[in-house]
Amino acid sequence: MTAATTPRQRLLTPGPTAVPPQVLAEMALPIIHHRTKQFQAIFAELGQQLQQIFCTKGPVLSIAGSGTTAFEAAQVSLVTPGSKAITVSGGKFGERWQDIYDAYASALGISQVKINCDWGTPAPVDQVAQALKDNPDASVVTIVHSETSTATMSDIKAIAALTAKSNALLIVDGITSVGAFECPMDEWGIDCLVTGSQKALMLPPGLGYVGLGERAVARLKQIDEKTPASFRGYNLDLRKWLKSHAKNDVPFTPPVSLIRAQKVACGLILEQGLPTVHAKTKKLAKATLAAFRALGLKLISSSPSYSVSGAYYPEGVDDSAFRKALRETHGIHIAGGQDGRGGKWSGKIFRISHMGFVDADDTRAALTAIETELRKAAAGQIKGEPGTAVKAFDAAY
Amino acid sequence: MTAATTPRQRLLTPGPTAVPPQVLAEMALPIIHHRTKQFQAIFAELGQQLQQIFCTKGPVLSIAGSGTTAFEAAQVSLVTPGSKAITVSGGKFGERWQDIYDAYASALGISQVKINCDWGTPAPVDQVAQALKDNPDASVVTIVHSETSTATMSDIKAIAALTAKSNALLIVDGITSVGAFECPMDEWGIDCLVTGSQKALMLPPGLGYVGLGERAVARLKQIDEKTPASFRGYNLDLRKWLKSHAKNDVPFTPPVSLIRAQKVACGLILEQGLPTVHAKTKKLAKATLAAFRALGLKLISSSPSYSVSGAYYPEGVDDSAFRKALRETHGIHIAGGQDGRGGKWSGKIFRISHMGFVDADDTRAALTAIETELRKAAAGQIKGEPGTAVKAFDAAY
Numbered sequence: 001m002t003a004a005t006t007p008r009q010r011l012l013t014p015g016p017t018a019v020p021p022q023v024l025a026e027m028a029l030p031i032i033h034h035r036t037k038q039f040q041a042i043f044a045e046l047g048q049q050l051q052q053i054f055c056t057k058g059p060v061l062s063i064a065g066s067g068t069t070a071f072e073a074a075q076v077s078l079v080t081p082g083s084k085a086i087t088v089s090g091g092k093f094g095e096r097w098q099d100i101y102d103a104y105a106s107a108l109g110i111s112q113v114k115i116n117c118d119w120g121t122p123a124p125v126d127q128v129a130q131a132l133k134d135n136p137d138a139s140v141v142t143i144v145h146s147e148t149s150t151a152t153m154s155d156i157k158a159i160a161a162l163t164a165k166s167n168a169l170l171i172v173d174g175i176t177s178v179g180a181f182e183c184p185m186d187e188w189g190i191d192c193l194v195t196g197s198q199k200a201l202m203l204p205p206g207l208g209y210v211g212l213g214e215r216a217v218a219r220l221k222q223i224d225e226k227t228p229a230s231f232r233g234y235n236l237d238l239r240k241w242l243k244s245h246a247k248n249d250v251p252f253t254p255p256v257s258l259i260r261a262q263k264v265a266c267g268l269i270l271e272q273g274l275p276t277v278h279a280k281t282k283k284l285a286k287a288t289l290a291a292f293r294a295l296g297l298k299l300i301s302s303s304p305s306y307s308v309s310g311a312y313y314p315e316g317v318d319d320s321a322f323r324k325a326l327r328e329t330h331g332i333h334i335a336g337g338q339d340g341r342g343g344k345w346s347g348k349i350f351r352i353s354h355m356g357f358v359d360a361d362d363t364r365a366a367l368t369a370i371e372t373e374l375r376k377a378a379a380g381q382i383k384g385e386p387g388t389a390v391k392a393f394d395a396a397y
Numbered sequence: 398m399t400a401a402t403t404p405r406q407r408l409l410t411p412g413p414t415a416v417p418p419q420v421l422a423e424m425a426l427p428i429i430h431h432r433t434k435q436f437q438a439i440f441a442e443l444g445q446q447l448q449q450i451f452c453t454k455g456p457v458l459s460i461a462g463s464g465t466t467a468f469e470a471a472q473v474s475l476v477t478p479g480s481k482a483i484t485v486s487g488g489k490f491g492e493r494w495q496d497i498y499d500a501y502a503s504a505l506g507i508s509q510v511k512i513n514c515d516w517g518t519p520a521p522v523d524q525v526a527q528a529l530k531d532n533p534d535a536s537v538v539t540i541v542h543s544e545t546s547t548a549t550m551s552d553i554k555a556i557a558a559l560t561a562k563s564n565a566l567l568i569v570d571g572i573t574s575v576g577a578f579e580c581p582m583d584e585w586g587i588d589c590l591v592t593g594s595q596k597a598l599m600l601p602p603g604l605g606y607v608g609l610g611e612r613a614v615a616r617l618k619q620i621d622e623k624t625p626a627s628f629r630g631y632n633l634d635l636r637k638w639l640k641s642h643a644k645n646d647v648p649f650t651p652p653v654s655l656i657r658a659q660k661v662a663c664g665l666i667l668e669q670g671l672p673t674v675h676a677k678t679k680k681l682a683k684a685t686l687a688a689f690r691a692l693g694l695k696l697i698s699s700s701p702s703y704s705v706s707g708a709y710y711p712e713g714v715d716d717s718a719f720r721k722a723l724r725e726t727h728g729i730h731i732a733g734g735q736d737g738r739g740g741k742w743s744g745k746i747f748r749i750s751h752m753g754f755v756d757a758d759d760t761r762a763a764l765t766a767i768e769t770e771l772r773k774a775a776a777g778q779i780k781g782e783p784g785t786a787v788k789a790f791d792a793a794y
Contacts, residue, residue, distance in 0.1 A: 255603030
């Protein structure tokens with residue numbers, strides 16, 4: 001497959017997302033050693049950029065691995081051994097964070113208070129309030145800001161206001177919110193905010209980031225003093241990362257190329273300004289939803305996220321054939337649905353990303369392709385004249 | 398710092414090592430999604446290449462993170478809960494693998510039989526034999542093939558012959574041996590062989606690899622059946638990776654750019670042929686040691702590794718000033734010493750790599766710089782006329 005003989009490829013999957021050419025070019029620079037002043041200067045600057053993007057004065061740790069690696073590290077390191085974890089889930093990723101605490105139940109002596117809401121609906125704030133009241137021995141609450149699998153946004157501000165008054169730390173999966181739309185860590189009182197490199201931060205996958213607020217840093221130190229021998233694994237023990245971070249260092253050989261490229265990508269974000277980037281994502285999402293509605297598609301979420309939009313397929317559309325046609329005929333890459341305990345959405349829905357290096361023209365191209373292929377596969381079920389999607393998009397944008 | 402105004406930079410640190418331009422260029426290609434046939438084809442080819450480099454018919458898993466991430470995953474996943482681990486150490490990395498099992502002692506109910514040898518000496522085969530005899534309840538033996546911190550090689554073939562007759566699996570840290578010199582996994586009977594991307598495999602850091610022999614695969618399945626609820630963490634649970642690997646997939650978003658670049662780097666190795674690459678590393682090491690001896694330097698190892706060579710500084714040489722002069726005046730990057738429980742080598746030694754994208758000319762450049770700066774810093778203690786190092790190198794090469 002060569003670029004010359006196929007349509008131009010456009011990646012609108014909700015991670016990995018497209019990477020700007022300046023960032024790709026940085027990855028191709030000769031490798032430098034990580035125990036040098038040159039690397040330390042890069043790493044220090046990246047740390048400051050991430051603080052601006054996370055909207056925090058606290059440290060933001062850079063951890064090699066996926067977003068899951070970073071979130072597992074936060075979960076394992078911040079929960080108090082022998083306590084409870086309140087875990088809120090309304091999709092595939094919320095379920096994953098529950099699975100992780102299940103895996104650690106015996107090692108850490110913890111139990112979970114699981115709050116499960118329907119896929120496509122936001123986290124129930126009142127149930128979280130009640131759970132905090134009923135479980136004063138809960139040491140953490142885990143929650144997903146933008147549940148990628150269901151394109152659903154939850155009200156983190158309201159939930160952070162609850163945890164701030166409790167002993168429980170709030171650990172937020174911001175994997176598809178940080179850098180995409182408002183999630184001001186310190187202002188809202190989020191104790192720990194996690195994201196990955198391959199979403200709004202416009203890098204290939206390979207790095208996860210963990211922002212730590214004052215209460216989280218205090219918790220790490222407190223656990224260390226009170227139960228020095230308590231289990232935390234090794235690589236995932238945030239105490240190690242925090243200690244190194246203070247010296248602009250990491251405990252294990254870092255992905256040097258990704259780190260220097262992340263600095264370039266963060267520079268692009270901050271050059272435009274976070275509010276501008278947020279506004280762009282939001283506009284793309286609102287206009288895309290308008291296009292979906294104009295085609296008569298049913299949205300998958302009652303509380304749509306700004307970073308990813310999803311709709312149900314009309315009857316009779318084969319997900320696999322549909323997305324293959326998008327890729328091969330139009331060069332458009334979007335995502336299908338996923339299966340989990342709370343939903344079986346594989347084959348039933350599709351999702352399109354608004355994060356990072358994607359603009360209105362890319363989105364118009366995607367919507368044109370989607371409309372064209374839906375009209376072929378589900379003739380009669382799609383509203384309006386050909387061109388309806390882009391027309392509605394433009395009207396709303 | 399720009400390339401035009403400084404000497405050409407040569408990275409001879411024992412990881413990260415220099416990356417060939419073709420591999421760097423591959424990193425700069427537009428990002429592709431990992432749930433596509435295109436990525437699966439790349440991933441499948443990489444899997445086959447790694448099997449050739451590991452000399453195994455078993456699966457070689459690609460894990461996001463550092464070499465430490467991959468080794469921790471192997472340790473945690475393969476030890477039988479409630480059993481013993483025989484852990485052999487003669488340097489910084491051997492000590493790290495002991496620290497990891499210490500961290501998991503309570504979670505996995507395991508204890509360690511630690512065999513510590515002097516830094517700079519190889520693993521004592523007879524002590525391992527005795528430990529296996531004394532501890533029939535040992536389920537794993539961990540050992541380092543090429544201890545990077547001490548530039549020391551151990552006799553893995555002899556140790557694998559012992560473990561093959563026992564119930565214990567042999568987990569080998571091949572982080573600076575795989576791809577650098579002979580470590581034929583299946584022929585020797587190594588059950589699990591681990592390496593990282595940023596050494597002989599000529600990639601930037603960010604990936605670790607775990608090769609699994611038949612007994613290791615059986616152990617993973619056995620643990621699963623016998624103690625399904627036993628603790629294995631989440632990201633580091635090799636059962637997940639093995640299950641995905643069979644479908645040319647990974648359980649979590651992989652570092653796509655690094656993986657496709659690793660395929661290119663492995664292609665370069667296999668194009669030359671593994672024996673040619675091994676012979677080159679060995680020749681560079683032998684000639685470098687000849688140069689060190691000709692200068693009158695004392696070697697740090699009684700059993701030198703082929704991938705990295707080390708020598709003690711003569712009296713009065715300041716490590717930090719010496720390596721700074723190498724970098725700034727000559728563009729040569731080498732490593733100093735490290736501190737651990739068994740040795741305090743920081744400031745006392747230096748090390749130079751022979752792995753991957755480094756040739757005789759790079760090594761001559763490094764030796765010239767080393768000799769020049771040593772003569773400045775320790776006048777009178779360095780043998781021979783100026784030019785002695787390269788002369789001895791050439792004679793031995």
